Amino acid sequence: MxxxxxxxxxxxxxxxxxxxxxICFVSHAHSDHTAAFSRKRSIxxxxxxxxxxxxxxxxxxxxxxxFHKAGHMxxxxxxxxxxxQGKFVYTGDFALHDSYTAGAAKILQCDTLMIDTTYxxxxxxxxxxxxxxxxxxxxxxxxDRSIIVFGAYVKGKSQELVKILNKECSIAPxxxxxxxxxxxxxxxxxxxxxxISAGTDEAEEQMRSPFVAIMPPNQVNFSFGSxxxxxxxxxxxxxxxxxxxxxTKFPVDKAFALSDHADFKDTMRYIYGSExxxxxxxxSNKNAAADYLKSIGIDAIARNGTKKxxxxxxxxx
Ligand SMILES: [Zn+2]
Numbered sequence: 164m165x166x167x168x169x170x171x172x173x174x175x176x177x178x179x180x181x182x183x184x185x186i187c188f189v190s191h192a193h194s195d196h197t198a199a200f201s202r203k204r205s206i207x208x209x210x211x212x213x214x215x216x217x218x219x220x221x222x223x224x225x226x227x228x229x230f231h232k233a234g235h236m237x238x239x240x241x242x243x244x245x246x247x248q249g250k251f252v253y254t255g256d257f258a259l260h261d262s263y264t265a266g267a268a269k270i271l272q273c274d275t276l277m278i279d280t281t282y283x284x285x286x287x288x289x290x291x292x293x294x295x296x297x298x299x300x301x302x303x304x305x306x307d308r309s310i311i312v313f314g315a316y317v318k319g320k321s322q323e324l325v326k327i328l329n330k331e332c333s334i335a336p337x338x339x340x341x342x343x344x345x346x347x348x349x350x351x352x353x354x355x356x357x358x359i360s361a362g363t364d365e366a367e368e369q370m371r372s373p374f375v376a377i378m379p380p381n382q383v384n385f386s387f388g389s390x391x392x393x394x395x396x397x398x399x400x401x402x403x404x405x406x407x408x409x410x411t412k413f414p415v416d417k418a419f420a421l422s423d424h425a426d427f428k429d430t431m432r433y434i435y436g437s438e439x440x441x442x443x444x445x446x447s448n449k450n451a452a453a454d455y456l457k458s459i460g461i462d463a464i465a466r467n468g469t470k471k472x473x474x475x476x477x478x479x480x
Contacts, residue, residue, distance in 0.1 A: 164246040164275070165443065167467060170253070172244045173227045177207065179242070179253050179277070180446075186223075190255025191239035192216050192318055195446070211238025215318065215348045234258040234268035235423050236319030237349055241268060249274030252437065256281070256446065258422070259429040260292050263326040264319075264354050268425075270432070276439035277466065280452030282406065282426045283444065289409050289426040295419045296327055299404070302417050303332045303375065306400045310391060311375045314383030314403040314415065317342045319423060321377050322349050322356060324404055327421075328375060329357045337366050337376040373397060380405060384414040434461065 164171050169178035169187075178184040180196040187199035189208040192215040199206050200216050205223055209230065213220035215238055227246075233239035235256040242253045252273040261267045282289075303311060313336070315321045321342040328334040335357040338346060343360040350356055359366045361376075383401050392399040401415040406422025425433060434442055434456070442463040444452040449465040456463035 164248045164251055165277070170242075170244060170246070170251060172246050172251075173225075175225075177225075177228075180255065188242050188253070190233065190242070190253070191236055193236070193256065193316075194318075196255065209238040209240050211348075211352045212240075214238075214351055215345055217344070217348070231271060232266050232268055234260065234262065234265055236262075237264050237322065237352060237354060239265065241271060243271050243273065251275045251277070252439070253277040253445070254279050254433065256424055257433070258425050259432065262292075262323055262423060263330065264323050264349065265423075268433075270436035273437055273439050275441045275443065276434065276437045277443040277445050278430065278433060279424070279446045280430065280444040280449050281424050281447040282422075283430045283448065283452035284455060285427055287410060287427045289406055289420055289422050292421070295404075295421040296331060298417075299324075299327060299419055299421070300331050302400075302402065302419075303328070303334060306398075308373055309398040309400045310373055310395060311400045311402065312383055312388065312391065313375070313377045314380030314401070314413075315377050315405070317379055318345050320404060320421070322346055322354070323423065324377055324421070325356045325358045326354070332375075334375050335359055337361050337369060337374055339378060342377060370395070385416075386414075388416070 168184045169176045176184045178187045180190050182198040182202045187204045187206050189199055192212045207223055210220045228244045230240040233241045233255050235258050244251045250273040252271045256279045257268040259267050315324045328336050337359045339361050346356045346358050359369055380403050388399040388401040402417040403413045403415050404419045404421040408418035409420035443466050445466040453463045453465040
């Protein structure tokens with residue numbers, strides 16, 4: 164059912180988060196999943212994903228396919244399809260917990276599960292999400308006389324951080340032009356966000372006293388913090404919000420393990436809960452994940468992998 168070009172269903176081939184066939188499913192708006200938007204393709208995606216991508220939503224008739232919340236960022240959906248070989252599910256990037264801007268993914272039962280394996284390694288475990296939010300609250304409160312700059316991905320994570328700062332800290336952060344555009348798309352989808360666009364008069368006014376800003380994570384580090392401190396003659400604290408903070412050191416004052424992915428534990432919870440007989444590991448770390456799953460007796464392969472997996476079933480594990 165899954166060919167190198169995509170999923171064969173109902174006489175169509177639908178590529179999954181790439182642009183290898185004419186019809187493409189785009190699970191969500193992160194750039195490593197949206198190649199189809201820059202090619203002339205018929206796109207299947209949620210209305211929110213079209214809006215975040217700045218494209219007009221189009222209706223596209225599909226049968227034998229359903230979509231389900233993926234819990235990763237606004238508009239992220241899982242795909243479920245009835246094929247001749249049984250039920251197939253592709254999770255896309257997913258999370259089993261609610262976030263401030265997206266509802267949790269449900270575990271879908273199926274025969275074949277193609278699952279995102281970004282964190283499918285035993286050491287990749289996240290602390291409870293509430294803990295990361297509490298630490299963000301404490302950090303902003305403690306440093307309310309300093310400029311605070313958070314590093315967070317422009318799409319998805321920045322908007323969630325805006326919402327957390329609004330709701331939990333009563334702060335409207337300054338965001339750059341790109342993040343502001345995505346915030347506006349979120350608002351069109353009904354997610355209320357209070358933010359200030361950099362470069363506006365409002366931002367200039369706000370930045371006369373200690374303020375909170377969100378910037379792309381690759382720009383936020385100690386060196387940037389000290390340049391900013393010099394420019395504004397104020398103390399500056401730097402931070403990042405990413406799931407990788409659970410296992411990696413970042414050159415900032417504080418790193419918060421705020422993830423929008425399922426960690427190892429939740430990925431395994433999905434795999435077992437789906438009762439799938441076959442697992443296809445997709446996206447980041449797919450080869451390492453397939454090797455790990457095979458090592459514990461699960462019938463798994465990496466997407467487009469050539470290695471044959473052992474024929475075992477989850478029930479036997
Ligand atoms: Zn993603």
